Amino acid sequence: MHASISAAVTAHPRRRPEAVALAASQPGLDFEVVEDPEPDGPRSALRTARLAWRTADPGCTHRLLVQDDMRLAPGFARLVRAAVAAQPDRILCLFTEWGSRTSPAVRLAALAGAGWVPLLDPYVPTTAVVLPTAVAHALAEFPAEPGEPDDVLLLRFARAHGMTPLVSCPNLAEHEQGESLVGNDVLQGPRRAALFGAPPGDWARVLVPPVVPHLLLFDGVVVCQVPDGDGWRAVLADVFLAPSGLTLNDLLDRYAAAVVVCDPTGRMRRVVADSLLLQLWLAAFCYGVAAYAVTGDVAAVDRALRTVRGAAALRTIAPGALRRFVPGHRLAGLPALVAPLLRHAISDGCVHAGQAGDQFWKEYLQ
Structure with a gap:
């Protein structure tokens, strides 16, 4: 299928320069910058994600969201279009951190030549993710539980709709070092990509390993x-x-x-x-x-x-x-x-x- 993508960098206003620079680095995707509508509120990425989901262009088939502290692979626009065309109905995660439950599956896919593995984590990595536009619009109205972050809400939505998110091999986005606005750097340490910048696998192939x-x-x-x-x-x-x-x-x-x-x-x-x-x-x-x-x-x-x-x-x-x-x-x-x-x-x-x-x-x- 032909994939048309509306793209957004989600950001806190204090990171607007980084978000604008990231958007400008990908002229082929015409990124917009979506900022937290309540920057002085409690720390949460969900407010910004909801706004970005809600404003997905209905004339496009997919919505791409990238957080402001990510770096994108060379040739990203071409790679993401090919990836989406091969898996048009799926939730596609373009990053998983190197210590996640899914990361060993990505490494196995690297050996097998596959382009995707199913998500194994109790959250969907929302740092760089592609959603069908209809999914993005539905997510914007999906009720959150008290204190629920955007990545957990997205997984709950996926399970409620019988969807298994996929994670790319290689990852097409890398997490830049810096202070996390929600404290993840202190809790978890550096969160680099499981496999970044390597040649792409077969985007049509999903590897489901018998053991991870x-x-x-x-x-x-x-x-x-x-x-x-x-x-x-x-x-x-x-x-x-x-x-x-x-x-x-x-x-x-x-x-x-x-x-x-x-x-x-x-x-x-x-x-x-x-x-x-x-x-x-x-x-x-x-x-x-x-x-x-x-x-x-x-x-x-x-x-x-x-x-x-x-x-x-x-x-x-x-x-x-x-x-x-x-x-x-x-x-x-x-x-x-x-x-x-x-x-x-x-x-x-x-x-x-x-x-x-x-x-x-x-x-x-x-």
Whole structure:
């Protein structure tokens, strides 16, 4: 289909210069700037979002909203039009932060060549999102619960209407560093994109992985997210791996062996506590299991990790998962520091998945 897009940058008035600059950076989309109608009110992005939803041009098929603290990928206008044309009826998220529940699925899509994954998070990333115009207008009138933010309201709307939002691979927007007006930078640390600026995947293809491993941002432990009805269920990683014949002691032994090979001088463990490095290794091991599941071949995973998309996906695993636990000045060097351990763990997980066959899926996916 031919997609016609009305675009808006949503902003607080004190960020108007940034919003105007962002709008001007994309002359092909004719962005307007929509400002918070009550800038002195309680902190909330919902007021501005509602106004932007309500003012979506009815003569256009879609409404694109980008918040004022985002940076857009080179060729953004062309990419977003192609993405919308391939998925015209969906809610399309062009960003997910590198530690979100959805971020490991985006990294799997990078290996598989897919352009989209389903949203796994309990909110819809509204930092850069495309909505069918009819959806935008309906959202403008959708009642909010007390104190409900725009991203949670959007997910509630989607569920009420049987819609599963999609997240792009690669992300087409990046979150710029700066003070969050709602305090997210203090609560969560830096929120960079899961995979930004890499070559696009197949916009017509949605990858639904059979398992999505995730190192929990606040808990520091790994879970495996498995499809469960219309949603996803989190299972502790060691519990998920048990049907394949691996015990907790087996995993500890594999980690110890990996550290001997990949961190013989202890450089990694001087930056990342041993208990957290174990969880990072376990997340990568499970990522290898999942990567084998979506490619079906150990060699294919190795090749995919060496592509631009695969390498970019690998770089955000550690800082995305550990940014609340590792000092901020260490995050930039973290990907290179732990890369040998991650590659070793992913390879180990791939090989194990190939040997275990369908044992993983018997309990959780059948």
